[in-house]
Amino acid sequence: MAESLRLNGVHHTARPTWKLKETVEFYRDTMGLPLIHCVSARGWGADNHPDFLHFFFDSGNASTIAFFYYLGTSQPEHLIHHPRYDSDATHTAWRVESRAELLAWRDRLEGRGVPIMYQIEHEIVESIYFRDPNGYFIEIGTQVRPILPLDIADAELTMRAAIEEEQRRLSAGLGRLQHVEAIYQAKGAALEALLGAAP
C-alpha cells in the first residue's frame, strides 16, 4: 500500500526584525509565548551574510514563530512593512479552540495596550487582528464550523471557473481577471451546465 506523503502542521514561520528588544518583549511578555530556542551565530553561507540571532517562540501544538535579527545592518526600504491590504496579506493566523478563548485573547491584548484593529466573523473563522512592534499583521482565529465536503467541491469549482475565465481572457488579449463578477458568471455557467437549465 502506497504511503501518502503529507505535512504535519507548522514547525516555524520566520520574519526579519530590526527591533530586538521590542520583538522579544511583545511575543514573550505581552503575548506570553515562551522563548524556546535561540541561535546566535557568526555570519555564514551567503556572501556578506551578517552575524545574526535566530530566535523562536512557542505558538502551541509544536509550532513556533521565529525571527532573524541581523547584527550591524539597517532595515532596507523593501522590508519595511507598510500597513496596506496587500502587504498585510502576508500574515500569521493562530488557532484557538473557542470563541470564549478568542475573547480572552482580545482582553489580554487590550489589557496590555495592544489595539485590536478588527474582530471579524468570516465564512469559516472568526478572528481578531492586531500588529506586532514590526508592524506585522497578526491574527488569532477560531473555527466557526467544520470544513464540509461541499467546501472542498466549491473551492475546486471556483478555482476552475477563475482559471478558465482568466485563460480565456488572456487568449483574447483582454489581460488578467479584473472583477469578481466574471468569476461568478463563469461559475454560474458551469453549474447550469452541470445541473441543467431550470424547469
Added chain:
Amino acid sequence: MSVTIFVADLAEFSPLVEAARGMAGVTLAPPRHGYWRIQAAGTLALQRKALGLRVALWNSALSGGIRGRLVEYTNDRIILENEP
C-alpha cells in the same frame, strides 16, 4: 431568459435562501450538487438589511455563481439583470 443566483448549501449563506423564499416572482429550487437555485424573470434585487448578512458575507453573497449580469452591487443593494 431569466436571472439566477446559485447559493452553496452552507449555514452562513442560509439568509439568502430564507430571503428568496418570501420574494414575489422568485422561484427557489432545493439544493442539487450542493447548490440552491434562486431564479427570477428579468431582475433580482437583494437588500443587505433585509437579509441580515454581516459585511464579510454580503461581499461574497454571489460566490455560488450567477446567470445574468450585475447592474448594481453596493454596500446596501445587489441588482442582477438578464444578459442583454
